[in-house]
Amino acid sequence: MTDFQGLKAIVTGGASGIGEATARLLAARGADVAVLDLAPDTVAPPLRPYRADVSDDASVRAATARAVDELGGLDVLVNNAGIGAAGTVEDNDDDQWHRLWDVNVVGMVRTTRAALPHLRNSPHAAIVNTCSIAATAGLPQRALYSATKGAVLSLTLAMAADHVREGIRVNCVNPGTADTPWVGRLLDAAEDPGEERAALNARQPMGRLVTADEVAAAIAYLASPAAASVTGTALAVDGGMQGLRLRPATT
Numbered sequence: 001m002t003d004f005q006g007l008k009a010i011v012t013g014g015a016s017g018i019g020e021a022t023a024r025l026l027a028a029r030g031a032d033v034a035v036l037d038l039a040p041d042t043v044a045p046p047l048r049p050y051r052a053d054v055s056d057d058a059s060v061r062a063a064t065a066r067a068v069d070e071l072g073g074l075d076v077l078v079n080n081a082g083i084g085a086a087g088t089v090e091d092n093d094d095d096q097w098h099r100l101w102d103v104n105v106v107g108m109v110r111t112t113r114a115a116l117p118h119l120r121n122s123p124h125a126a127i128v129n130t131c132s133i134a135a136t137a138g139l140p141q142r143a144l145y146s147a148t149k150g151a152v153l154s155l156t157l158a159m160a161a162d163h164v165r166e167g168i169r170v171n172c173v174n175p176g177t178a179d180t181p182w183v184g185r186l187l188d189a190a191e192d193p194g195e196e197r198a199a200l201n202a203r204q205p206m207g208r209l210v211t212a213d214e215v216a217a218a219i220a221y222l223a224s225p226a227a228a229s230v231t232g233t234a235l236a237v238d239g240g241m242q243g244l245r246l247r248p249a250t251t
Contacts, residue, residue: 003224005030007124008071010064012036012054012111013081015043017180018130021216022078023047029220031076034067036060036111054081054107055099064114074118076223079108080130084182085144092144104148108155119168126223127163129156129172130215133238136174153234160232169231171222176238179209204239205246 009026013019014035027033027046040049048070052063068074082104085092092100108129119125132149134142153172160170177183177200190196201208218237221227236242 002030003226004076004220007031007075008068008073009033009076009078009223010036010067010071010074010111010115011078011080012052012107013130014047014078015040015049017182018175018178018212018215018219019078019080021212022080022219025213025216025220026076026078026223029224032071034071036063036067037081054110055102057110060107060110061114064111064118068115068118073122074115075122075124075126077111077115077119077127078130078219078223079111079127080219081107081111082130082148084186086141086186087143088141089143091141097144100144100148101151104145105151105155108152112159116163116168120166123167124225124228125166125168126227127159127168127170128219128222129170130219131156131172131174131234133174133176133236133241136234136236136242156234157232164231169222169227171227171230171233171235173215173218173222174234174236174238174242175215176204176210176236176241178212178215180212183209204241205244206239208239210237210239 009031011019011023014023015037023033023035034048035043036050036052040051043049050063050067053059131152134146135149135153156172187193215237218235
């Protein structure tokens, strides 16, 4: 499939997990892809690596300008960079709240601000934000993370309304619990990693974690010409977690 042939894309947080899977899929489908990441050293061709910290506006603007110059334009922005936190509202201090908000929400604002002048020149302009099922479902021990992802969902809708008449589509993807390095670190820190993984598998109706490649496929659809009439939409890739209410399994 070469539906992204000739298109130029930036993926933030593209050196690992969902971001890496997305960057590689877009490249495989014909896009010229720049990866903006704090640690881009592992990014391999054909992807183009650029160091950027989404919590620093100057860093984002400089990396975006370099990437767009070397790509020769910009058609797709995937706002994927983000960090997580576990705990109830009692467990994370003010510094942690400010840090997650700065990266997960304002980080998307910074990259979008830097990209918009270039996206306005594209006949196929699309922004896809990585949100989360945590924006629409109450998950235990995820108060801070959920708050930031709820903001990302609202931000996506507002951006879609602001830029639809400029020909810029804005959507988000809401993954369930995905088998990524971040989730792996959470599991490693659990008292019983095997039991915790089983619990995470069980809470998704399909009975397993979502894969990074599955989320990447959804992002690619929302960014692709095939989704030319799709904007202001949140696409759940969550094994049925958002919408299904199954009876307990019987033996």
